[in-house]
Amino acid sequence: MSTSSKVIPQSRVNSLFISYSRRDIGFVKRLDASLREIGIDPWIDWDDIHGAEEWRTAITKGIVGADTFVCIISPDSVESVECGKELEQAIALNKRIVPLLHRKAANIHPTLSKLNWILFRETDDFDAALQTLIEVVNTDLDYVRMHTRLLQRAGEWEGNHREDSYLLRGVDLAASEAWLYQEILRDPHPTELHKNYIAKSREAEDAHNRVVAAGEQAKHM
Missing domain, CATH: 1.20.58 (Methane Monooxygenase Hydroxylase; Chain G, domain 1)
Structure with a gap:
């Protein structure tokens, strides 16, 4: 099928892929709800069905189709094999990567260490951090x-x-x-x-x- 006669369509909103550990699901649900309130519909894997071919294909399509790859940093996400795979795929695809620090962690991936983090710790102002995230993902x-x-x-x-x-x-x-x-x-x-x-x-x-x-x-x- 040829698509030569069609102009590439414009996306309605900025699309995000959120990579996280299940240990941080409460925070991710709050973040998801806040983003949806302003018209941003993040791609989030809620199912926790690792290993299935269909699941891996869905993850890949989600990362490829996202304008921004959001990485939730915590001790559990840093140690997660699946989060590591998602990050490596985002790096290979030259995706825009935005790290959110939710819980202090060690052994951070070198790529994440070089980026500016948005602070979403329990002691931080959630609404102010959310506004920073929105400004970052809407840049260029x-x-x-x-x-x-x-x-x-x-x-x-x-x-x-x-x-x-x-x-x-x-x-x-x-x-x-x-x-x-x-x-x-x-x-x-x-x-x-x-x-x-x-x-x-x-x-x-x-x-x-x-x-x-x-x-x-x-x-x-």
Whole structure:
């Protein structure tokens, strides 16, 4: 199925994936309710069914489709194998990662250690921290949304043996190239898959345009 004639749709709201330990579920439920009140619908795994193929696929799709990966830091999340896997996947996909410190922990992942944390400890002002989180996730929102949409499109292309029908064309391609030119000044940076997808789309578009131009030239000979 070709999507070449459709402009990449705009997301209605910023989407978040929240990675957490079940020991922090009370805090996560409060955070979820507060975000929903302002129109943000986070992706949260409530089921605790680890290991099933369907569950792992759902987690992956949730991370790929999220504009921001929110990591709840606590001693239990730091020690959680599943939280570790989710974080590594977010890092590999160059997702925007926002750490929330809920409970003091040691042995923090190096990537998280380098980022600015939002303090959501019991002694902190929850509403003030929530406002900071909202401001962070809304920063460069158009750029981040494009990162997400292109990653999804590139994933479809990759998953369908890189068929040309999944490549970008026309206004989609022009918008994607303009987005790519911003990468030096913006975070998160594109992945290699982003870059390969846009490059292959440009190659296919140029090849198509050459064929069309040759056909037009032949008509006037």
